[in-house]
Amino acid sequence: MESDTRRFVLTLGCPDETGIVARIAGFLADAGAWITEAAYHSDPESDWFFTRQAVRADSVDCDIDEFRRRFATLADEQFHPDTEWRLSDTGTPNRVVLLVSKESHCLIDLLGRAERGEFPGEIAAVIGNHAPLGELAGRFGVPFHLVPFDDPQVSKAQAFERVAALVDAEDPHAIVLARFMQILPPELCQRWAGRTINIHHSFLPSFVGARPYHQAFARGVKLIGATCHYVTADLDAGPIIEQDVIRVDHGDNVADMVRQGRDIETLVLARGVRWHLEDRVLVHGGKTVVFD
Amino acid sequence: MESDTRRFVLTLGCPDETGIVARIAGFLADAGAWITEAAYHSDPESDWFFTRQAVRADSVDCDIDEFRRRFATLADEQFHPDTEWRLSDTGTPNRVVLLVSKESHCLIDLLGRAERGEFPGEIAAVIGNHAPLGELAGRFGVPFHLVPFDDPQVSKAQAFERVAALVDAEDPHAIVLARFMQILPPELCQRWAGRTINIHHSFLPSFVGARPYHQAFARGVKLIGATCHYVTADLDAGPIIEQDVIRVDHGDNVADMVRQGRDIETLVLARGVRWHLEDRVLVHGGKTVVFD
Amino acid sequence: MESDTRRFVLTLGCPDETGIVARIAGFLADAGAWITEAAYHSDPESDWFFTRQAVRADSVDCDIDEFRRRFATLADEQFHPDTEWRLSDTGTPNRVVLLVSKESHCLIDLLGRAERGEFPGEIAAVIGNHAPLGELAGRFGVPFHLVPFDDPQVSKAQAFERVAALVDAEDPHAIVLARFMQILPPELCQRWAGRTINIHHSFLPSFVGARPYHQAFARGVKLIGATCHYVTADLDAGPIIEQDVIRVDHGDNVADMVRQGRDIETLVLARGVRWHLEDRVLVHGGKTVVFD
Amino acid sequence: MESDTRRFVLTLGCPDETGIVARIAGFLADAGAWITEAAYHSDPESDWFFTRQAVRADSVDCDIDEFRRRFATLADEQFHPDTEWRLSDTGTPNRVVLLVSKESHCLIDLLGRAERGEFPGEIAAVIGNHAPLGELAGRFGVPFHLVPFDDPQVSKAQAFERVAALVDAEDPHAIVLARFMQILPPELCQRWAGRTINIHHSFLPSFVGARPYHQAFARGVKLIGATCHYVTADLDAGPIIEQDVIRVDHGDNVADMVRQGRDIETLVLARGVRWHLEDRVLVHGGKTVVFD
Structure with missing residues (x-):
């Protein structure tokens, strides 16, 4: 620098x-x-x-x-x-850990930004519950840790203990749930309060929980969105950092919404993480002030 | 023509x-x-x-x-x-009745469009429960009927009977709730099914019901919106015709959201009514197809 | 207050x-x-x-x-x-003079905002070169001065002298060209520098000058826009205060663009004038800083 | 399929x-x-x-x-x-050739879409004038051909001959200039008419030619954009397929615009190429009809 x-x-x-x-x-x-x-x-x-x-x-x-x-x-x-x-x-780089599952769009976007030098942090590690995104992280030279969540020998609580140990070993400034698809247990929400960031694939508070694009399709909304927020123990209810939407119409089925939604998820997460890493987000009373 | x-x-x-x-x-x-x-x-x-x-x-x-x-x-x-x-x-003009309360922005916008010839219908009458918007309608040469909803001598059911009689006398192609603020009784929702259009001042299904901007402020959303939908007996749950949003930030208090929200309400209602009057909206299964 | x-x-x-x-x-x-x-x-x-x-x-x-x-x-x-x-x-109201021609959408919007108390100024007078908008201003109780620009007995320079006298009599904080359609002479641009605001019906610097929607249609752009800017002697080149766009497609002909463009012109002008009147716009080096 | x-x-x-x-x-x-x-x-x-x-x-x-x-x-x-x-x-995959230079954002986005199965074509080859993006393409298993444009032994015409031979060997349905930064000679514009797609980093027709973000910064626009268009011999004047914009303000310098602009370039190019490959774009008279 x-x-x-x-x-x-x-x-x-x-x-x-x-x-x-x-x-x-x-x-x-x-x-x-x-x-x-x-x-x-x-x-x-x-x-x-x-x-x-x-x-x-x-x-x-x-x-x-x-x-x-x-x-x-x-x-x-x-x-x-x-x-x-x-x-x-800003001379001391921010360490970031990404938690992922199977969906690659947010991961590849963040890896690409980091590689071209426009990410205000260092992706120290990626932790995922499926191997393919590990292979992807490897292509970008980022360490990957596989923690399966569907191993009958390992309880979900044990899996989260492994995740927690891997995360804490990096002492990260941000833990980013880049379409992780697992609900963080309350003790981790608490331990990592204020530095755990999720991307939810709906315009919250609409369509909390699972399969938001299916919910959006069923309701017939004319815009779909994504929400980047801090994770709290209350599902999808943490302080909102950033949101955006894209127009859909009757010609878009659920698969079209999923596809188009990815673009919004990607952008909204990238902006939210950037602002967090640049210390632009202040939290008070369940809401954020974002000095962007 | x-x-x-x-x-x-x-x-x-x-x-x-x-x-x-x-x-x-x-x-x-x-x-x-x-x-x-x-x-x-x-x-x-x-x-x-x-x-x-x-x-x-x-x-x-x-x-x-x-x-x-x-x-x-x-x-x-x-x-x-x-x-x-x-x-x-299209050679036979569509008759439209507007139902209003105290907020003038949607009314004045629709009156202005009609006056400059860009409204695909004829505003046959305005019905309101407060006098000031009647004076406004009068300036544009549109008949106004005052039906108070706070008269202790008149029950809400009786007031709605008067509204219904006035509306039905016009046999309108559209009954537009232009910030009417009264919940239509189920029998009127039924009688006027498919031609009663409401503007709700939130991005539905978020913030159903009263004071949506207060709800939006409390939740800390980064976009506020408006929804134009057909009225059904299920509050704010009818088929959505059009929606749009505007960006807000931490500097916007509830009054700022109300003010900025008016612009979105106005546009979204105008578009929804236009499409309805041009027979661009088809309803099926609680959702709309809009051929705009 | x-x-x-x-x-x-x-x-x-x-x-x-x-x-x-x-x-x-x-x-x-x-x-x-x-x-x-x-x-x-x-x-x-x-x-x-x-x-x-x-x-x-x-x-x-x-x-x-x-x-x-x-x-x-x-x-x-x-x-x-x-x-x-x-x-x-802010306890001393800002006086505003509007210059108009035949198009009513910006005028009626600003009159409506002023009437419902959301305009941070006082519309002291409207000056126009055609009578109909005078009748409209009158309905809102705002004085109107007719200054024809097509009178063979009166040169354009003389007409502008009358406009200037009427404007200066109000000593306004803002002179708003609300689709005035006449090019202000350089001496007036100079005299009223920093307080004369125009709405141009294109996304500048595209489509400078006359008939921008025709230019946009001919070029086949996918978005049309409007630009609110301070007036300088250099046509459509003054410091930009605000811009916005709306999506169009191949189904929109010039008349459709004109109609949809009005909505953007109206909003962009209203925002620009609000920011000017609230002292949110600082000009330096041909550009603006807008503290919105 | x-x-x-x-x-x-x-x-x-x-x-x-x-x-x-x-x-x-x-x-x-x-x-x-x-x-x-x-x-x-x-x-x-x-x-x-x-x-x-x-x-x-x-x-x-x-x-x-x-x-x-x-x-x-x-x-x-x-x-x-x-x-x-x-x-x-649609059972016969569309072959696509990408032409790139040094900027990676469009390339990585398209490679990512192809890898996750949401790209309606097959990236047959990448041709570039600098080595680093070749290494990137290689990570995604896509063949890369290096054709330097700064080799003093090789004229620009000769370099383009090599590019042309490599492209034609693939007989592609689309030749995508994904921030290629070289102006295609007229004979190639002609030979590949109707299937050569460029992304220009401005909202055309504003800021034609070089360094559009510098031009945008100098003019003080409040939105920056990107344009996906078919390439013709007339620079940046071919039929427009898609455009979009993003808001900027006085706090954004040229570097900020470049960074934020990348996101819009990426999306606009991805949409334009998708529509082309799905046969949704018809060209007539210098303009497009897009059935999206």
Whole structure:
């Protein structure tokens, strides 16, 4: 990474009050930080304040560790105790683990983006319950771990233990369910809260659960969609990061919807993961603020 | 209407089998009919066949009544008894009744379209439960009937009886609930089946019922939508004619969604009503085929 | 306007440098200003900095005039001489003049928005070169001035002089060419620079000039669009505020495009004018920054 | 291919007159053909008639060669001499050759679609002027031919001769310029007329030629797009098959546009090629009819 594109990125959420912007701006100015992106949001509903600021790393008069220490002092002294913040360094690549099953479209899309250098992270490993996508990951030089979920000798709970061990070994910044098709047990939802991202193949909250395109076809909707969201223990009900839709008509049967839906799933997941990895998504009260 | 733009429009739905297209095409060719639009759809799920054909009225060697008689003979002799068909004449204007409440955006949009000659029908009357939109209708020279729904002397059932009498007096081809906000009683849904059109201010089946924008805000969706559908006794569950969405973000509160949603409601209703009035919508099994 | 929705809005553009945000944030904090919206943009191409900040008027410890005086002092002392800024008060309504010709769709849409209270301005007058839209404006209680452009006794230059006198008498914050169809002379483009807004019925820079739908039909494009832009002496080349498109296909002839295009023109103009009136549009180097 | 999904597909264009539909429908009915899709279009501008009909192969009482012979007889006897028609068999795979350069996004997308069985053709070969995409094609088991265009020993004309020989050896139904970046010489445009498909990274006719995203950034457009079109000798002016756009804003620099544009290029090319291979695109007078 060239020095002029490396950024320190501050994200912060706290109870809203007068003067927050001034305190942060003063802190950054004191460090000589050149702000390249700054976004703010005040939510009058929850009285919560959100910000994301990116500064040129080479403009700051200290390294990221010292910068974090300084901000921690400021936060302790001048911010509400409920404040949540994070200071990240784009020079440290984000590790990502992908969980997949049989459908290849999201996997190949993310592998392709990573290979051509437009993915803001590093795909550390792919974990899947069927071999073919392992072969695909191998073609892109990404390690694959096969964890079958249909082995009569292995309970689903045991299979998830293996998955969990493999994931945790990578200490990833994001666990991406790229059409994984298995429902994560609540303890993993909890353990990986805020960094587990799913793509659901419907425009949520429509068509929760299984076979959403069949549901969409039966209802006769004129648009089908996909939803990228954080995973919580409540199925398909986590905070939504991104959604999009595509037009269908009476000439499209379920197979046509499945095919066309893949394109939307692919794009929506890629955007959602990008924003998460770039620290553009802040979660509060079951909803997201996305500074895209 | 100039003679070269007047059309006879045939719509037909029947169990699918070989030779239907040939029979219809032969019939039209025998009458000298110049086809300007022809659309077909076979639904393998329900084994149902749908078609819409528009022919130049001035190319047909008889008038619409005789044309209907001839087609009725053909249908009786050569089509399945479950066949449903309709032959309409665009030279005979479609009468439309609008039901409204307090929100003006759909009403003013439809009045404007009618005034500038781009509405394929005639707004025969507006019926509303509040006076202000009556004043608006009056400015466009359209009769308005006030039927209050909050009069303690008049039950809701009685109010609906008055509405029904006013509607039926117009014998309309379409009854349009342009943000009417009252739930039609089942007997009226039944009586006006296939010609009562509602605009619901959400992307159905998400957010059925009251205050959909509040529901959308609470869920944190990234797109809001509107749905134009035929009214059935099952609330917000009738066959969908048209839907569309608009992007929102964390900066949009409920009031912003309401405001932006109006634009989508307006467009989606206008398109749905247009297609209905142009006989572009065929209903079968709770879903629509739209030959737009 | 209720006291808690009245805002003072600061917009500012200046050469980029470190510390600008801190200076503005400090200034606002010193005045006790409660920030409800804050947006920033740094353009590395032009090294220009842009911001828009809205604060609750009732949180500021002085009135708008004093607030402006204080900011002027700050700007003089601590900002680059090329800095451009503006401090507006949403409690003071924006006056708008509409210029129209024969097409009613944009006019009726804006009148409808104003009437239902969702237009962030006051339509002070409508000026048109044909009578029918005057009758329409009259129905909404808005003054109309007829200035014919086809009177053999009156040159086009004279007609524009009359238009200019009528416009300037209103001292408007925005002059909106709502399908005016006359090319503004350069001296008026200059005099009203930065506040004259046009809607062009194509997706610029495609199809500049006359009859864009005919051009679009001839080229066989699959989407048609509309562009809202500031008017400059260079035809259809001013800074773009907003654009949108709608899908067409081979079944759409020019008349269909004209009809469907109206819906996009209407929406795009309404959005562009709203953003201008809410001080969300900053212009620099022939392009806009839109803080929507 | 299972027998019930194999189709014979008839496409036909001819001067419009009464009775065409009846003749075709009668012909199909006589052969026992079960129509699964039928689309018609009459263009009043050019007085040209277009149709596409798909029938179940297993319903027809003869094989494709005999079916073609019979239709040829009908066409000779009963259709205008200018009639153009084609009868294809989806049981015979379409061969496709891809021409690429350095950008991988379209290539990997098409390879992925082919591998997962959703591409209606067979990627017979990839021809490129740089080695890296050859390595990528190899991973998917597709033959790659390297034809450098920067070899000082080889003129551009000679390089194109090699490309032409390689393409013609495959006798492909489609030659797809998947971000090839070289302008095809007129003789190849001519030789491969009607089956050479390009993706241009702008919403044509805006930003013809080189570096369209730089042009779009400079103009400050609010949407960027991509155009899939047939290649003709007139640069970027061939018949448009498909277009789409994506929203950008002031925060997007050229690199952001390039990145986001790739997603649109990828989708638009995939759709255009699919429609071409499924015989859904008919060309007449520099424009396309797309029966999607």
